[in-house]
Amino acid sequence: MSIQQAGSSRRNKWVALVDGTNFFVSCERAFSPRLHGRPVGVMSNNDGCIIARSDELKALGVPMGAPVHKIQHLIRRHRIALLSSNFTLYADMNRRLNDILSCFSDRVEPYSVDESFVELSGFFTDGLLEQGRQIEQAIAQQAHLPVGVGIAQTRTLAKLANSQAKLKRQGPKVSVLDADADSTCQLLEATPVEEVWGVGKRLAERLRRLGIDNAWQLREAPEAMLRKRFSVTLARIQMELKGQPCHDGSGKETAKKQLRVSRSFGRASDNQQEVLDALRHHVQRAAEKLREQKSLVKTFSIFLRTNPFRSDRPQHSDTLLYQFDQPTADTTEMLEAARKLLRRLWREGYHYHKAGVLLMELVDASPAQLSVLETSETQNQRLKRERLMQVMDRVNLSQGRGSVTLGVGMKEAGWKARQEKRSPAYTTSWQELPKVVAR
Ligand SMILES: [Mg+2]
Known part of the structure; x- marks a missing residue:
């Protein structure tokens, strides 16, 4: 297994992958003790299918992506708690997690909504397990989140170490994988x-x-x-x-796992339409890059911020996430998500200085990624849109970027997400703070 070798004492550069366990469910549990010890699921944007499961729900055999209407009998029989997704909360918990990690290392690289790489240097192998434990404990105590920690010489091995850590039934979920140890072969x-x-x-x-x-x-x-x-x-x-790092953290070596397009505005803007136009441009560029590297995106986010150097003006900076029901490379879907998120992020009276788009949790655009739940009608629509994207990319490549864009006449339908069972935005909204009632 992946336990470190006793007696090994080389000083080396190491990298830890810290990964939230059942992250969305754990974020919900952090604020809601009633959810502990019972099966819990978080649903997609329209409360349509399950996108995160507690261990208890996994044990009931409910698969990832299960349509909610198909598991009604289980919901009743096992008192399953189902919640609408609350991405504002998850994004904020992700920020907290990274804040805590930055106490352990100067080099923390957020990789997805629930995973970050942390460089650890100056450790003897013997000290790594203890360091991993301290990271796990700090996050449990300060953010009330369970994580697994995998430590190795490279990111690829740290990923494997992390899977090992999560398999541990008891004790700290920390694993060290030394590329040179004999046990690594097995x-x-x-x-x-x-x-x-x-x-x-x-x-x-x-x-x-x-x-x-x-x-x-x-x-x-x-x-x-x-x-x-x-x-x-x-x-x-x-x-x-083999233990020789090839990822320098820039992600240039392999298909990127995150894509970010952002820019400061020429002048700060308090006009929502202007900012939307800028975002539309960023979304189209990000979607092009995504298709270039043949990936699909699962988690989409936009961020906005005012100019931190203008201390004479009120400051606001925030990020919102959107989880697609199905991974996508479709510009139209991303533009819709961006519009929706901007509407929620926007605050009147602030002058925004910078806006951007971040695509996270990228997956291979292989047919296997397309859901078995897709009907022939939705499949047809998707194929049509894919062809449209291909034509757009080709024209833009030959005629110059931005020759063909989307953005006029986008449909508004489907915008009102149902979200009937969303938990409060405990950490980011004064209106939704937990209430304490004295009796
Ligand atoms: Mg995770």
Whole structure:
């Protein structure tokens, strides 16, 4: 397994992957003790399907993405608590988590809504497990969130260490994976090749045809062959498995896992339409980049901020997240999300200086990602829109960026998310603070 080797005492650079356990559910539980010990699910934007599950709900066999109407019998029988998604709360809890992590390291890199990489240097291997425990404890005490911590020499190995940490039934969910330890061979042998970070389903199929079934075989495969038959990217993944870092945190080496497009305005604006126009531009650029690297986005967010150097003006800075029911690369859907989020973020009377779009939780645009729940009608619509995007990208590539854009006549339908069971925005809205009633 992935326990560190006693007696190993090399000083090295290490990276920890800190990952929130059942993050959305845990955020809800942090403010609502009644949700502890029972099955809890968080639903998608329109209360349509399950997007986060507590362990108790997983144990009932409810799969990720299950349509709520199909599990009604279970809901009644097992007292399942279902909540509308509250992305304002989750984004704020994510910020808290990263604030706590920044006490442990100068280099914290948020990777997705519930995961961050933390560089740890100057540690002997023996001290790493203890450091991981302290991180886990600090987050439990200060943010009331459970996390798993995986520590290794590289991000790719830290991901695997994290999966190991989460498997632990008791004690701290912390695992250290030393690339040079003997036990690492067994662990990598037990890891199917598609579970290696950056190896998608299609790539895994090709590797399996060459007899590369697990992570250890990938690590030991001839590098020249990997470079020749595959790509530099795969050779880098191999280096990472050997404990040699190839990710410098910029994400340039592999398909990016986050895409960010933002810009300061020429002059601060207190006009919502103006800011929306700027965001529309950013969304289109981000969507293009997304399609270029053949990814889909699951979590979409926009942020707004006033100029922090204008102390004479009131300050406001905030981020909102939107979770798509299905991962998408569709500009129209992202524009709709941006409009909706901006409406909620916007505060009158503030002069906004910068706005941006951040795409998080990117996944491979493989057919496997498209839901089995899709009907032939929605599939047709999606294919039509995909063709439209392809044409747009091609024209923009040949005629110059921005030649064809979307933005006029966007449909308003479907904007009113149902969200009937959303918990209060405990941490970000004065109106929704928990009330204490004296009896
Ligand atoms: Mg997680």
